[in-house]
Structure formats: C-alpha cells, structure tokens
Amino acid sequence: MNFQLSNYILKLYETNAIKFGEFTLKSGLKSPFYIDLRHINSHPELLKQTADLIVDQVKKLHFDYVSGIPYTALPVATLVADKLQKPLIYARKEEKAYGTKNPIIGQYEKGKSCLIIDDLITTGESIIETAEKFQSAGLKTKDFAVIIDRSNDAAGLLSKQGFNLHSLIKLDQMLDVLKQHHKLDDSKISQIKFFVKSSNKAESIAYTNTVTQKILDLIEQKKSRLVLSLDVDNQHDFFKILDQTAEHIVMLKTHVDILTDFDETFIRRLREYADKYRFLIFEDRKFADIGNTVRKQYRGGIYRIADWSDVVTVHGIPGEGILQGLFEGLKCKAGFLLAKMSSKANLMNETYTRKILEMGQQHHSVVSGYIGHGTSVAEIRRLKNKIPKGQLLLMPGVKLQSDKDSLGQQYTSVREAIEGGADLIIVGRGIIAQNDIKKAVMKYKSASY
Ligand code: 5IU
Numbered sequence: 001m002n003f004q005l006s007n008y009i010l011k012l013y014e015t016n017a018i019k020f021g022e023f024t025l026k027s028g029l030k031s032p033f034y035i036d037l038r039h040i041n042s043h044p045e046l047l048k049q050t051a052d053l054i055v056d057q058v059k060k061l062h063f064d065y066v067s068g069i070p071y072t073a074l075p076v077a078t079l080v081a082d083k084l085q086k087p088l089i090y091a092r093k094e095e096k097a098y099g100t101k102n103p104i105i106g107q108y109e110k111g112k113s114c115l116i117i118d119d120l121i122t123t124g125e126s127i128i129e130t131a132e133k134f135q136s137a138g139l140k141t142k143d144f145a146v147i148i149d150r151s152n153d154a155a156g157l158l159s160k161q162g163f164n165l166h167s168l169i170k171l172d173q174m175l176d177v178l179k180q181h182h183k184l185d186d187s188k189i190s191q192i193k194f195f196v197k198s199s200n201k202a203e204s205i206a207y208t209n210t211v212t213q214k215i216l217d218l219i220e221q222k223k224s225r226l227v228l229s230l231d232v233d234n235q236h237d238f239f240k241i242l243d244q245t246a247e248h249i250v251m252l253k254t255h256v257d258i259l260t261d262f263d264e265t266f267i268r269r270l271r272e273y274a275d276k277y278r279f280l281i282f283e284d285r286k287f288a289d290i291g292n293t294v295r296k297q298y299r300g301g302i303y304r305i306a307d308w309s310d311v312v313t314v315h316g317i318p319g320e321g322i323l324q325g326l327f328e329g330l331k332c333k334a335g336f337l338l339a340k341m342s343s344k345a346n347l348m349n350e351t352y353t354r355k356i357l358e359m360g361q362q363h364h365s366v367v368s369g370y371i372g373h374g375t376s377v378a379e380i381r382r383l384k385n386k387i388p389k390g391q392l393l394l395m396p397g398v399k400l401q402s403d404k405d406s407l408g409q410q411y412t413s414v415r416e417a418i419e420g421g422a423d424l425i426i427v428g429r430g431i432i433a434q435n436d437i438k439k440a441v442m443k444y445k446s447a448s449y
Pocket residue numbers: 229231284338340341342343371373396397398409426427428429430
C-alpha cells in the first residue's frame with residue numbers, strides 16, 4: 001500500500017469516520033466497528049484528498065458524466081467532476097411517489113455513460129438501485145468508484161451483474177494499516193473479520209420466526225407457493241371454492257368483513273378446513289391505527305380475528321407501536337407489513353418501502369415478511385434483494401398473464417413473480433372467477449413452484 005493511501009486511512013480514523021467499540025446496527029446485530037463517512041465533507045483537506053484519490057483511480061476509464069449518490073458522495077463527486085472537467089448529474093434520493101418525474105437531475109444525452117461514486121459499499125444493493133435509475137433514463141453505467149468496500153467481496157457480486165467496482169480501500173487493507181500504526185490489536189481484528197464473515201449467516205437465522213418456518217415447511221410439503229384470496233360475499237360460495245382448492249394452497253387469504261352471512265359457525269368450519277388441509281388462515285385486515293386501537297380491533301369486536309387467524313396484514317404508517325399493540329403477549333401469531341402495493345399510482349415510494357423493511361427487520365419475531373409488488377422481474381428482484389434474509393415476500397396482483405382491472409389493480413405474471421423471487425403469490429380472481437376452479441388452481445400451483 002502506498003504512503004498516500006495509508007496516510008488517508010489514518011486521517012479517516014482520526015476524524016472518527018472509522019470507529020471501534022460496540023455498535024447496534026439497524027438489524028439489531030452488534031458490530032465491533034462502524035464506518036461513517038458523512039463527516040469527511042466537513043474536513044476540506046480530507047474531502048480534497050478523497051477526490052484526488054478517486055480521480056487517480058478512475059482517470060483511465062471511459063465515461064461521459066460523473067455522478068455521486070446523495071448525500072455523502074455528492075460533494076466528493078462534484079470535486080471529481082471538476083478535476084476531470086466532466087459534467088455532473090445525479091439521481092434524486094427521494095423517489096417521487098407517482099414516478100412521473102425524471103429521476104435524474106442535470107442535462108445529459110441518452111446513450112452516454114456515467115461513472116457513479118458512493119462512499120461505502122456493503123452489499124452493492126444501493127449502487128445497483130441507482131444504476132437502474134440511470135439505465136431507465138437511457139444512460140449507460142458500468143463503473144462505480146467507492147471509498148471503502150466494507151464487505152471485501154462486493155466487487156464479485158457486482159461483476160456478476162456486469163459492473164466494475166473500483167474501491168480505494170478494502171476492509172482488510174484498512175485493518176492492516178491501523179494495526180501497523182497500533183490503533184488496533186490482533187484480537188480486535190479477528191473479532192471484526194469474524195463479524196463480517198458471520199453476519200450474513202446470523203441474520204438469516206435470526207429473522208425466521210415460528211410462523212415463517214411453518215409457511216416454509218408447507219411450501220415444501222405441498223410443492224406450492226400459492227395463497228388463495230377468497231373475496232366472496234357468502235359462506236356457500238366460500239366453502240364451495242375452498243373444497244376445490246384447499247389441499248393445494250399454503251395460505252388462505254380472507255376478508256371476513258366482506259361476508260354478508262358471517263357468524264360463529266363460519267369460523268369453526270374454516271378452522272376445521274385449515275387443520276384438515278393444512279393451510280394457514282391469513283386475514284388481510286390491513287390494520288392501520290394506533291397500538292391501543294388495533295389491539296381491540298384484532299382481539300375483540302364481532303370478528304375476534306386473533307382467535308382464529310394465523311397471520312394478518314399490517315400498515316407500518318402509525319409506527320412500530322402498531323406491532324406491539326397487535327402481537328404483544330400472543331403466541332404463534334405474525335404479521336406481514338405492506339411494503340409496496342399492487343394498485344396503480346399507490347403512494348408507497350421507495351423511501352417508504354425502505355422504512356417498512358427496517359421496521360420489519362427490527363420486529364422480526366412477529367413480522368414474517370412483506371406484501372410487495374413489482375411490474376417486472378427486475379423490479380421484483382430489486383425489492384426481494386432488500387428484504388432481510390429469512391423474511392418472506394408475498395406478491396399480490398398476480399395472474400397467469402399480465403393484466404389490469406378497471407379499478408387500478410395491476411397484474412404481473414406468475415412466471416415473472418417467481419423469477420423475481422416472490423416466496424408466495426396471492427391470487428384471487430385468476431382462480432375464483434374461472435369456470436373450472438380446480439383446473440385454475442392446479443395451473444397456478446404448478447406455475448408457482
Ligand atoms: N391485495 C392486492 N394488492 C395489494 C394488497 C392486497 O391486490 O397491494 I396489500 C389484495 C386485494 C385482493 C387480493 O384481496 O389481494 C387480490 O385479488 P385479485 O387477484 O382478485 O386481484
């Protein structure tokens with residue numbers, strides 16, 4: 001390692017951009033180190049040095065524009081663009097809910113290429129997300145420059161997707177320099193390396209709760225990824241359809257408040273079917289109020305949903321108190337948070353989705369996964385990649401072929417949903433509105449698994 005770079009690493013350490021101790025991550029895991037490069041922008045010398053090092057790294061590459069991912073990398077990118085005398089463009093951080101605005105700010109010509117600069121790379125997901133925004137705006141993106149590669153192997157992942165990663169510092173190099181300068185000892189270094197290596201594995205074990213495990217077992221046993229959405233208004237039709245479908249589904253999704261003849265016998269009969277044909281009952285209640293109110297709605301009222309359903313849907317909009325209100329003190333119950341709806345022009349933008357995933361990860365003991373939708377394989381895959389390992393993606397708005405209805409519902413095909421990584425598909429009218437229900441359910445089942 002050259003003198004310039006080790007000097008740079010020491011400066012990062014001195015400005016507290018790299019810290020050692022015990023830090024609780026968003027995931028709840030405790031990390032022995034923490035990297036926060038946001039403050040480099042407040043140290044003019046360090047900022048300049050960062051830009052110089054990046055310029056050295058990228059000056060032989062071919063690109064037309066320079067971009068930085070807001071907020072941290074944008075000032076650095078501005079300096080890099082200035083030094084290389086290339087135009088700066090950048091992608092909006094907050095996506096507009098309706099997606100009508102061009103996500104790229106600045107003037108550019110379609111078909112040209114852009115270098116993307118970020119501060120830190122862990123999994124590569126946010127960089128890929130940004131690259132996709134540029135690509136959908138008609139720009140080419142191949143090269144990424146980052147200050148620190150925290151994972152040691154993000155370059156491998158990116159190269160599989162056709163991207164080149166140019167990192168100034170890899171985690172191991174950084175640890176070596178700090179050790180040489182007596183900032184870290186061997187035991188701390190092995191603790192850090194062990195943490196980085198094992199954290200992915202630890203996360204996947206931690207986030208699968210007992211309800212999720214039941215769902216995963218049923219998927220394998222039944223060789224099906226099908227959730228039937230049975231929105232009919234009377235018990236006769238309900239059980240007639242269930243008779244033809246029950247053995248092929250992993251969960252039955254209900255809206256009990258649609259039934260005009262709901263009564264106690266309905267619940268008793270439904271539970272008998274669930275036990276006999278081994279599916280979970282999923283009341284799609286979409287709770288959305290404060291903890292105290294949803295607790296009453298879930299456990300009381302005429303429906304007493306908590307008595308008979310295994311899982312319910314929950315809006316994250318009121319904050320985490322809703323999960324406490326619903327599930328505190330109950331066993332073997334879980335919720336699915338709404339992360340991205342299937343209806344056209346819904347207001348759940350990327351920022352909202354990300355917040356929901358963070359909330360679900362923190363409450364993984366009662367959150368089995370997320371309701372999410374995408375209109376293409378790439379969009380579904382992007383969402384799926386953001387979901388913590390061990391939690392599930394349930395996708396509504398699915399039919400054998402893509403389609404839409406007159407009230408805003410958008411359908412993506414089963415093939416795309418599964419290829420994008422949906423763990424379960426939620427299908428209603430694709431099955432229940434068909435003349436031959438038995439035949440329809442078999443088609444969806446085999447296409448899903
Ligand atoms: N549902 C959606 N989209 C969503 C959510 C729930 O379609 O984003 I959240 C529900 C509505 C309906 C079922 O009960 O899933 C889909 O039924 P169809 O397959 O008939 O459209």
